[in-house]
Amino acid sequence: MAVAHTLKTLAVCGVLLLGCAIAWARAGEVPRAPLLRARLNSDIVSTNPGTRRDENTDGVLLHIVEGLVASREDGSVGPMLASRWSISADGRVYTFALRPEVMFHNGAPLTSAEVVWSLKRYLKPETRWRCLEVFGPTGIARVESISAPDPHTVVVTLDRAAPMFLTTLARADCGGTGITHPASVAADGSWITPIGTGPFQLGEWRHNQFVQLKRFPLYAALPGPRDGNTGGKHALVDELRFLIIPDSSAARAALVRGSLDIIDNLAPSELMGIRGRTDLQFQSVPILDCYTVLIQTQDPALQDVRVRTAIALTIDAVGLTKAITRGNGSANNSPIPVASPFHHSVEAQLRQVNVAKARELLKAGGYDGHAIKLVTSRRDPQMFDAAVVIQAMAAEAGLQLQIDTVDWPAHLSRYIAGTYQLMVQSFSARLDPALSFGVFIGDKREEPRKVWDTPRSRELFDQTLQTADPASRQAVFDTLTRDFLEEVPAVVLYNSSHLSVVRSAVIGHQNWVSAQPRLWGVSLR
Amino acid sequence: MLGYICKRLLLTLPTLLLVAVAVFLIIRLIPGDPAVVLLGEGADAASIAGVRADLGLDRPLPVQFFSWFGHALRGDLGRSIVSGEPVGASILQHFGITAAVVLVAVTFATLIAAAAGLIAAWRRNTAIDLAVVGAATVVLAVPSFWLGLVLLLLFGLKLGWLPFVGYVPFSESAGQAVLFLVLPVVTLTITESGVLTRMMRASSIDVLQLDYVTHARAKGLSERAVLVRHVFPNAFAPTLTLVGLTLGHLLGGIAVIETVFTLPGLGRLMVDSVLARDYPVVQGCLLFTAVVYVVVNLLVDLCYPIFDPRVTAR
Numbered sequence: 001m002a003v004a005h006t007l008k009t010l011a012v013c014g015v016l017l018l019g020c021a022i023a024w025a026r027a028g029e030v031p032r033a034p035l036l037r038a039r040l041n042s043d044i045v046s047t048n049p050g051t052r053r054d055e056n057t058d059g060v061l062l063h064i065v066e067g068l069v070a071s072r073e074d075g076s077v078g079p080m081l082a083s084r085w086s087i088s089a090d091g092r093v094y095t096f097a098l099r100p101e102v103m104f105h106n107g108a109p110l111t112s113a114e115v116v117w118s119l120k121r122y123l124k125p126e127t128r129w130r131c132l133e134v135f136g137p138t139g140i141a142r143v144e145s146i147s148a149p150d151p152h153t154v155v156v157t158l159d160r161a162a163p164m165f166l167t168t169l170a171r172a173d174c175g176g177t178g179i180t181h182p183a184s185v186a187a188d189g190s191w192i193t194p195i196g197t198g199p200f201q202l203g204e205w206r207h208n209q210f211v212q213l214k215r216f217p218l219y220a221a222l223p224g225p226r227d228g229n230t231g232g233k234h235a236l237v238d239e240l241r242f243l244i245i246p247d248s249s250a251a252r253a254a255l256v257r258g259s260l261d262i263i264d265n266l267a268p269s270e271l272m273g274i275r276g277r278t279d280l281q282f283q284s285v286p287i288l289d290c291y292t293v294l295i296q297t298q299d300p301a302l303q304d305v306r307v308r309t310a311i312a313l314t315i316d317a318v319g320l321t322k323a324i325t326r327g328n329g330s331a332n333n334s335p336i337p338v339a340s341p342f343h344h345s346v347e348a349q350l351r352q353v354n355v356a357k358a359r360e361l362l363k364a365g366g367y368d369g370h371a372i373k374l375v376t377s378r379r380d381p382q383m384f385d386a387a388v389v390i391q392a393m394a395a396e397a398g399l400q401l402q403i404d405t406v407d408w409p410a411h412l413s414r415y416i417a418g419t420y421q422l423m424v425q426s427f428s429a430r431l432d433p434a435l436s437f438g439v440f441i442g443d444k445r446e447e448p449r450k451v452w453d454t455p456r457s458r459e460l461f462d463q464t465l466q467t468a469d470p471a472s473r474q475a476v477f478d479t480l481t482r483d484f485l486e487e488v489p490a491v492v493l494y495n496s497s498h499l500s501v502v503r504s505a506v507i508g509h510q511n512w513v514s515a516q517p518r519l520w521g522v523s524l525r
Numbered sequence: 526m527l528g529y530i531c532k533r534l535l536l537t538l539p540t541l542l543l544v545a546v547a548v549f550l551i552i553r554l555i556p557g558d559p560a561v562v563l564l565g566e567g568a569d570a571a572s573i574a575g576v577r578a579d580l581g582l583d584r585p586l587p588v589q590f591f592s593w594f595g596h597a598l599r600g601d602l603g604r605s606i607v608s609g610e611p612v613g614a615s616i617l618q619h620f621g622i623t624a625a626v627v628l629v630a631v632t633f634a635t636l637i638a639a640a641a642g643l644i645a646a647w648r649r650n651t652a653i654d655l656a657v658v659g660a661a662t663v664v665l666a667v668p669s670f671w672l673g674l675v676l677l678l679l680f681g682l683k684l685g686w687l688p689f690v691g692y693v694p695f696s697e698s699a700g701q702a703v704l705f706l707v708l709p710v711v712t713l714t715i716t717e718s719g720v721l722t723r724m725m726r727a728s729s730i731d732v733l734q735l736d737y738v739t740h741a742r743a744k745g746l747s748e749r750a751v752l753v754r755h756v757f758p759n760a761f762a763p764t765l766t767l768v769g770l771t772l773g774h775l776l777g778g779i780a781v782i783e784t785v786f787t788l789p790g791l792g793r794l795m796v797d798s799v800l801a802r803d804y805p806v807v808q809g810c811l812l813f814t815a816v817v818y819v820v821v822n823l824l825v826d827l828c829y830p831i832f833d834p835r836v837t838a839r
Contacts, residue, residue, distance in 0.1 A: 208789035409558070410555070
C-alpha cells in the first residue's frame with residue numbers, strides 16, 4: 001500500500017512538473033515574425049550551386065543565386081542578370097549586357113568581372129560543375145573564351161554554334177549557372193557561402209533541421225510579374241525557412257496544425273487524409289518530368305526488338321497512370337512531356353494494349369519464359385508502385401518479371417553502369433525536349449546509362465542541339481518520337497504533376513512546369 | 526577498482542579494432558557508389574572518376590583502411606563526403622540530442638519498470654499483476670513509430686499542447702527544448718518500459734520465493750521494508766544489466782523516433798549517411814556507437830556492487 005501511495009504521489013508530481021514546464025516554455029514563446037515555412041523531405045547537399053547538388057539543393061539555391069538568363073514559365077529562356085543579349089551571325093559569339101542596378105548580397109555591385117570569374121570557375125574541372133560535360137568533347141560546344149570588354153558587358157565565344165547554350169545556362173540542375181561574388185570562395189578555392197544576387201540571402205543552414213533564408217533588401221527585381229525562374233522576383237516575407245521533415249505524416253500534421261505553411265512536391269499517395277480540408281489549398285500542375293521503364297538493349301534477353309515491343313504492348317499507360325498518380329498524371333509514351341509546347345499529335349499517340357500481339361512477338365522473339373529482372377527503388381513511391389503494376393500487366397502476356405527493389409544509391413549506380421535488364425526510372429523536369437531525349441540517346445561505350453545508341457538517333461539528336469528554328473526542331477522531335485516508339489529502347493509511362501498543399505493564409509503560391517519550390521512572390525495573410 | 530577499469534578498457538581494444546574492420550568492409554560491400562550519389566543521375570564517367578579520386582576511393586582498400594584508422598586513432602574521423610563537415614564534431618552534435626532523449630526516457634522507463642514489476646510480482650496472480658503484465662505486453666507489441674505518430678496526432682495536432690516538428694537546442698531556449706523533447710521522450714519511455722517491467726517482475730518473483738525473504742517476514746519486518754530493503758536490490762540487478770544493454774543500444778541512435786519527430790539525432794545521421802553512402806560518417810557513427818556501448822556496459826558493471834555486493838567479493 002505504501003509503495004502504491006508513493007507511486008501515486010510521484011505520478012501527481014510528474015504531471016504537475018510537466019504542466020509547469022509547458023507553461024514556462026509557452027511564456028517564453030516569441031510572437032512569430034513574418035516567416036514562411038516550407039517543407040523539404042531531405043536536407044540540401046551543399047550551398048554551392050550546380051556542384052554538390054540534388055533537386056532540393058537546386059530549389060533552395062535558386063532563391064539565392066541568379067544566372068545571366070533563366071527559364072520562363074513556358075520553358076523558353078528569358079533575361080535575368082543580363083538585360084539583353086545578341087548572338088553573332090555564325091551563332092558562336094554571345095554578347096550579354098548586364099543590368100546595372102544589380103547588387104550582390106555583400107553590397108558589391110554586379111559587374112562583368114564577377115560574371116567572368118563565375119563562368120570561368122564553373123569551367124574548371126576541380127569545381128565539379130554538374131554541366132561541365134555539356135561544354136566538353138561530347139557536349140554542345142566548347143567555350144573558347146569569356147571576356148569583359150567593359151564593366152557591363154560579357155562576351156562568351158563558343159567553338160561552334162550551339163542553340164542550346166542559353167537553355168543550358170538556365171538549367172536548374174546546373175545551378176542556373178548562378179553568378180556569385182568571388183568572396184563566396186576562400187583563397188584556396190574552397191567554397192564558403194553563396195554570395196549571390198537573388199531575392200533571398202542565406203541566413204542559417206542547420207544540418208538536418210532547416211535552411212533559413214533572409215530577404216535581401218537591396219534586391220533589384222526585374223519589371224513585370226514572375227515568370228518561371230525569371231520576371232519580377234519579389235521577396236514578400238522577411239524570412240523563409242525550409243524545414244527538413246523526412247516523414248510525410250509528420251509534415252502533413254504540421255501543416256494542419258499550422259507549424260508549416262507549404263508542402264511542395266507531394267507524392268500522390270501523400271494527399272491521403274488532408275484532401276478536402278477547407279483550411280488548405282491544393283495545387284496540381286503538370287510538369288516536364290517523366291517516368292519510364294528503361295530497357296538494357298544489350299542484354300541477350302532484350303536485344304530483339306520484338307521482345308521489347310511485346311513488353312511495351314502489355315503496359316496500359318492510361319490505367320497505370322490513373323492508379324499510381326490518383327488522377328494527377330498524364331499518360332504519355334513519348335519522351336516529350338505532355339506539358340511541353342513541342343508535344344503535338346505525333347507525341348500524343350499512345351500504344352494500345354494488345355496482349356495477343358505481345359504473346360506472338362514474345363514467341364517470335366525467342367522469349368523462353370525465363371524471369372526478367374525489373375529493378376526499382378522505394379525512394380520515390382511512384383517508381384515502386386509502377387514496377388508492381390507493370391509486373392502484373394506483363395504477366396497477362398506470359399511475361400515473367402521479377403522485381404528487384406534496391407535502395408537509391410544502388411539503383412543510381414546500376415543506372416549509371418547500365419547493369420540491369422529493365423529498370424523503372426524517373427527523370428526530373430527538363431525544360432527543353434532535346435534534354436528529354438538526351439537522357440536516352442548516347443554512346444553506350446562512353447555512357448553506359450544511355451539506352452538508345454543507334455547512329456540515326458544520335459544524328460537526329462545532334463540536329464536538335466544544332467537547330468534553333470522551332471518548326472525545324474519540331475520535325476526532328478517528331479521523327480525521333482516515331483523511331484523511339486518503334487525501336488523501344490525504353491517505355492515512357494507518364495508525366496506527373498507538381499502537387500503542393502499550402503495553408504489558406506498563404507498568398508501567391510503557384511506551381512509551374514518545373515518541380516522546384518518557388519517562394520518569391522509568396523506572402524502570408 | 527582502477528585496475529579493474531583499466532583491464533576492462535584494455536579488453537575492449539580488440540573489440541573496437543574488429544568493429545572498425547567490419548564496419549569499414551561492410552559499408553563498402555553494399556552496392557552503390559558515393560561518387561555517383563554525389564553527382565546524381567547525369568554523372569559522366571570522367572566526373573565520377575574525378576570525385577572518387579578526390580575522396581580517395583580509387584586507392585586500394587588496405588591503404589584506405591589504414592589511412593582512416595590511423596586518423597581515427599588520433600581522434601580524427603575524417604570529413605563527411607556529403608556536407609564536408611568534420612565527422613567527429615557532427616557525431617557529437619547529433620549525439621547530444623539522442624543522449625538527451627534516451628537518458629531521460631530510460632531513467633523514466635527504469636523507474637516505472639522497477640515499481641510496476643516489483644508490485645506485480647508482490648501481487649502475483651491478482652488483478653494488479655494481470656494489469657501490469659497486460660500493459661507491458663501491449664507496450665512490447667506496439668511499434669515505436671506507430672506510438673509516436675499516435676502521440677503526435679493526439680498531443681501535437683488534436684490538443685495542440687506540444688510542438689512536434691523540429692528542434693530547438695537547450696542553448697537557444699531551454700523551455701522550448703524541453704517542449705520539443707517531451708513527445709519523443711514519452712514515446713521512448715513507454716516503448717522501453719515494457720521489456721524492463723517484464724524483466725523486473727520475473728526477477729522479483731524469483732527473489733520473493735527465496736528463504737531470506739520468508740525469514741525477513743518471519744522477523745516481523747513490514748512488507749514495505751521487505752520489498753524495498755531485501756527484494757528490490759536483488760531483483761533489480763538483472764534488470765540493471767538489461768538497462769545497460771538498452772542504453773547502449775538506444776544511444777547508438779533512435780532513428781525511427783528521430784524521423785517521426787524530426788529530431789536531428791545520431792540515428793537519423795546514420796540512416797542518412799548510409800543512404801548517401803557517406804562512408805566516413807557511417808564508419809565514424811558505428812565506431813562511436815561501439816565505444817558508447819562498451820562504456821555504458823562498463824558503467825553498468827561498476828554499478829552492480831551497489832545492488833549485489835557479492836559481485837565485488839568475487
